[in-house]
Amino acid sequence: MTTTPPPDFDRETAVHAQPGAPGSYDADLPGAWKVGQGINGGVLLAVTARALSAELGTAHGDRPDGHPDPLSVSAYYLSAAAAGPAVVRTETVRRGNSVSHGGAELLQQEEPGAGPVARLRVLAAYGNLDDQAGSVLADAGLTAAKPPALAPVEQCIGSDAAPAEFRAESPMLGRADLRLDPSCVGWAVGAPSGKGEMKGWFRLPEDRAPDPLLLLMAVDVLPPASFDLGMIGWAPTLELTAHVRARPAPGWLRVVHTTRNVAGGYMEEDAEIWDSADRLVAQSRQLARLPRRS
Incomplete structure (x- = not known):
């Protein structure tokens, strides 16, 4: 009997419980998701969140499924992660009826x-997204959020059009199917728009529908918004808080990153993730260091 291997993203972000070490999980960080000087921060967040899902998703009280889904995740990035073995150590802070809280630390030798x-430290709230009633946009008039205006997928610019030096420093461009809107790719030819905005379509090349863990990766999947300001280079994340609002529908995700305040060598970057059903399914804000000028 043959078994179907898991999709690449699930294999790359897999965690395995350590025998005799409750709350500890082994991982193998994927070099395919390297960007700049380390592994993509969204992938690190997904690996750590997967360990917390395993920990908090166990049976509790009258809930046989526990709380498997991330609702809010705050992460501090302490050092650049390298491809190879890692350990996630989790802590259950509190278990509740509708929400549980946990912490985790991603470490490498x-x-x-x-x-x-330590590469990453996380504090998170977990629940079950199936408990969410109605649509994110069901209550008309109670939200100002609107789906982003994007050119059709076939008119957007794929990762293969990125400058050769950028592709060499970012193997993850070969792992993510990214299509940037033409309005925000001028930086690649020395003509950034100056708006501080990145937006485009995203999916995985393998046949895998998006889920909450993929949303945590997607909030950090686009090139930094600083590129659109003419500041090209690695922009490492210091802190990132992501909110998962709903389980996404199958299909392409629309991702928007913007910055409104660049000062003192740092920028804030806000992200929105919209699914194929026009729902705002995830949001995030991060503080990142601006690329260092040579």
């Missing part, structure tokens, strides 16, 4: 004999 180095 840098040198033989030395202690592990």
